Amino acid sequence: MNITEMLSFGFMQRALVGGSLIAILCSVLGVFLVLRRLSLIGDGLSHVTFGSVALALLFRLHSFYMTLAIIPLVLASSLGILKLAERARIYGDAAIGIVSALGVATGVMLASMAGGFNIDLFSYLFGNILSISSSELAIAAVLFVIVISGVAIFYNDLFASTFDEELAKTSGIDTGRINAILVLLTALTVVLAMKVVGIMLISALLILPAVTALQLSKGFRTAIISSAFIGVCTVVVGISVSFVMNLPTGATIVLVNFVTFLCAFAARTLLRRR
Template identity: 80%
Template sequence: MNITDMLSYGFMQRALLGGSLIAILCSVLGVFLVLRRLSLIGDGLAHVTFGSVAIALLFRLQSVYNTLAIIPIVMGCSMGILKLAQRARIFGDAAIGIVSALGIATGVMLASVAGGFNVDLFSYLFGNILSISTSELGIAAALFVVVIAGVATFYNDLFASTFDEELAKSSGIDTDRINTVLVLMTALTVVLAMKVVGIMLISALLILPAATALQLARGFKTAIVSAAAFGVITVITGITVSFVLNLPTGATIVITNFALFACAFGARTLLRRG
């Protein structure tokens, strides 16, 4: 099967478009999260998403309504992580761990009540971008616009807070508001990424393109653009390879991302030695 034949399928067109949009969001936000040492927030929110999915499945909601129901829950929990870190006098990774444990425990409990782990829940755990519907693609496109607009609007403040939060605060930047914006945008992105690589692999899609870009880029804007490009390339490559070879799509995307990161790391090492 050649590329033209593959692109003739509607589900492949939706998968490639939706996957590309979500890859850009994960990659752009990933640069901020990696530099701020908050990359594990994706993993924590993924576990919260597991609990939210279990709630949606318990009430037998359709797929598109699952996404709409999950979004406010995950956004609320992202705020919980932030408030715990600010007010409970614990480090960010501990706050992520607390909310993550609560999310996964709630998910297991509700999945048991709903009748156990079924095929639907399995697809949420490991992703199924090839099954993305037109409605879900519309939601992804709308949230893509929201998140990119948020990054563009608060770019200068996000940049300042990323490199020196205390200096940003003393310069008059409302860092609490910026942190809130960042975690809420991350929550939206995590919900979307669930369809691409699944709950278990979301953190990889947030971390690897950003980490790859940071190996090669010499400026912050260059890192963001490079991360977005790497994210799109690896998602398109992963979807294509998984379709042709009949492999799990989410896992193929993550392995492709890691292969690109390994190449970038090797190139950087060689350049330093040279």
């Protein structure tokens, strides 16, 4: 099957457009999260998303309304991670671990009440971008604009807080507000990425394009642009390969990302030796 034939299918067009939008969001935010050592927040929020999906399935919500219902729950959980770290005086990774464990436990309990792990729940766990609907694509487009606008508006403050939070604070930047904005934008992205690679693999889409770009980029802005480019390319290649070879789409995207990272790491090692 050639590219023209593949693109003639409506579901492939929606998958490629939606996947590209989400890849850009994950890749851009991933650079900030990796440099701030908050990359595991994606994993924690994905587990909260699992609990939210199980709750939505319990009430038998349509996928469109399910996404709308999940968003406020994941947003609240992202702020909960920050507040827990601040008020309980524990490290960020510990707060992420607590919220993550609570999300998984709640999800398992609700899934059991809803009749066990059915096909619908597994599709959210491991992703099914090829089944994205027009309404879900519209949600992805709206949230894409919101997240990218947020990054653009607060770029300078995010940049300052990423490299030296204490200096940013003494410079008059409200780092608490910036941290809250970053985790809220990440929460929105996690909900979107659920459809692309699935709940269990979301953190990979946040981390791998970013660390790949950081292997080759010298400047921060260059790293963000490179990460977005890598993210889109790997998602497009992953979707195409999975369609042609009849492979799980989410897992294929992650493996393509990992191979790309290995190539970038090898290239960087060779350049250093020369």
